[in-house]
Amino acid sequence: MKAKLIAKIETREAVIGVIGLGYVGLPLAREFLKKNFTVLGFDVDEDKVVKISSGESYIKHIGADFLKKYVTELGTFKATHDFSRLRDVDFIIICVPTPLDDHYNPDLSYVLDSTRVIAEYLHRGQVVVLESTTYPGTTEAEMLPILESSGLKAGEDFYLGYSPEREDPGNKEFATGNIPKVVSAVTGNGLEVLSRLYSQIVPVVPVSSPRVAEACKILENTYRAVNIALVNELKMIFDRMGIDIWEVIEAAKTKPFGFQPFYPGPGLGGHCIPIDPFYLTWKAKEYDVHTHFIELAGEINNTMPYYVIEKVMKALNANKQSMVDADILVIGVAYKPDVDDTRESPALKVMDLLIKEGARVAYYDPHIPVMPKTRRYDFKLRSVPLKQIDEDHYDAAVIVTDHSDIDYRQVLAKAKIVIDTRNVLQHMGIKSDKVRKA
Numbered sequence: 001m002k003a004k005l006i007a008k009i010e011t012r013e014a015v016i017g018v019i020g021l022g023y024v025g026l027p028l029a030r031e032f033l034k035k036n037f038t039v040l041g042f043d044v045d046e047d048k049v050v051k052i053s054s055g056e057s058y059i060k061h062i063g064a065d066f067l068k069k070y071v072t073e074l075g076t077f078k079a080t081h082d083f084s085r086l087r088d089v090d091f092i093i094i095c096v097p098t099p100l101d102d103h104y105n106p107d108l109s110y111v112l113d114s115t116r117v118i119a120e121y122l123h124r125g126q127v128v129v130l131e132s133t134t135y136p137g138t139t140e141a142e143m144l145p146i147l148e149s150s151g152l153k154a155g156e157d158f159y160l161g162y163s164p165e166r167e168d169p170g171n172k173e174f175a176t177g178n179i180p181k182v183v184s185a186v187t188g189n190g191l192e193v194l195s196r197l198y199s200q201i202v203p204v205v206p207v208s209s210p211r212v213a214e215a216c217k218i219l220e221n222t223y224r225a226v227n228i229a230l231v232n233e234l235k236m237i238f239d240r241m242g243i244d245i246w247e248v249i250e251a252a253k254t255k256p257f258g259f260q261p262f263y264p265g266p267g268l269g270g271h272c273i274p275i276d277p278f279y280l281t282w283k284a285k286e287y288d289v290h291t292h293f294i295e296l297a298g299e300i301n302n303t304m305p306y307y308v309i310e311k312v313m314k315a316l317n318a319n320k321q322s323m324v325d326a327d328i329l330v331i332g333v334a335y336k337p338d339v340d341d342t343r344e345s346p347a348l349k350v351m352d353l354l355i356k357e358g359a360r361v362a363y364y365d366p367h368i369p370v371m372p373k374t375r376r377y378d379f380k381l382r383s384v385p386l387k388q389i390d391e392d393h394y395d396a397a398v399i400v401t402d403h404s405d406i407d408y409r410q411v412l413a414k415a416k417i418v419i420d421t422r423n424v425l426q427h428m429g430i431k432s433d434k435v436r437k438a
């Protein structure tokens with residue numbers, strides 16, 4: 001089985017199945033297509049399947065060009081919601097969401113649903129890989145028994161592995177194709193096959209078990225969450241002391257060793273850093289251990305939107321205005337610069353708090369023309385046409401996300417004061433006594 005799969009990889013006969021065609025699955029499919037594999041994408045979202053089939057991309061930073069080439073011209077990429085077609089693929093790579101529920105407990109339902117569907121169609125000679133972020137033990141303790149309930153045995157009839165995704169949407173230097181990939185499998189023969197597959201598209205880093213690979217992903221994201229919390233805390237302390245954290249970081253990062261800069265902000269966003277560490281928090285309880293660092297970081301990062309609101313109130317006060325009835329423009333609602341994704345964006349919390357304090361809130365984000373409804377928020381707002389707004393129309397503007405294609409001079413013109421949570425105005429050399437940092 002191993003030799004046959006390796007031969008199929010080398011000859012490009014191997015068909016790659018990708019389950020979940022989102023921010024991770026779609027770029028991954030593109031890498032395999034670029035290396036002349038045939039890819040069959042599976043998604044429960046029929047809209048995505050229709051869009052791919054008609055060569056239309058639904059993720060801004062992933063252009064439609066590759067779809068035109070591989071869907072329309074070459075015909076090597078197809079998308080479907082017919083999961084019985086899992087029978088037709090050699091490799092099944094799972095890239096479905098792994099969110100938290102309202103009580104910060106892992107919601108593995110998407111992974112487990114996918115695993116059950118795979119078990120239904122699993123046949124000898126197939127390889128299953130999980131890429132979704134999760135707690136150590138998921139692949140072996142949760143997925144393996146479901147797959148083996150098919151009567152097939154891992155290492156003998158099929159291979160099972162885990163390879164965490166390190167996608168950083170919008171990053172112009174690193175994308176799926178040049179980020180090394182940690183690869184693991186529940187059996188040694190499976191690891192050889194998986195390493196061979198992924199090495200066709202990226203440099204691979206094999207590790208001894210899925211638990212190590214799962215823990216590695218959690219370490220990477222916890223490292224960021226904790227360090228961001230640290231600078232957020234220092235920002236609040238230094239602010240009281242009249243010290244500008246941004247200037248401090250610029251100075252500190254001139255140290256050529258032992259220091260990596262992290263930057264403060266209005267709170268964490270995205271599908272990874274605010275969420276993944278809590279997968280470990282939940283699992284650690286099973287071992288009578290508390291994840292102090294993770295919880296403390298979460299506590300600090302979660303207070304940042306409240307800190308921003310306090311800064312807005314103070315700035316309005318200084319202008320002899322109250323938050324009640326103030327017209328406030330939020331600049332940037334995506335969770336990070338130059339992406340069209342609002343998941344877990346701190347802007348949502350900031351807007352919610354502003355509204356609860358009695359302000360009228362509008363937003364401007366060239367990447368998010370209409371604010372999507374989320375599980376928690378439904379603002380029913382559209383991005384305002386900034387150019388057409390009168391000068392000093394807003395009582396305050398709050399910069400939450402520093403997209404590179406925003407005209408910040410225009411932002412400054414349209415509001416009486418601007419609260420900058422990203423230090424973007426200083427970065428751009430824009431000086432004004434309207435500006436307050438938060």
Ligand SMILES: NC(=O)c1ccc[n+]([C@@H]2O[C@H](COP(=O)([O-])OP(=O)(O)OC[C@H]3O[C@@H](n4cnc5c(N)ncnc54)[C@H](O)[C@@H]3O)[C@@H](O)[C@H]2O)c1
Nearest residue numbers: 020021022023024043044045095096097098132133165167
């Ligand atoms: N977005 C990132 O930057 C990033 C980076 C690294 C890791 N990850 C991890 O990768 C995983 C996927 O994240 P994402 O950002 O791509 O999510 P996403 O929401 O963009 O995409 C997930 C896709 O899976 C589909 N889906 C849901 N349930 C399904 C099912 N049962 N069968 C088939 N398709 C299903 C959804 O319709 C959606 O298209 C998560 O575990 C996430 O933590 C994400």
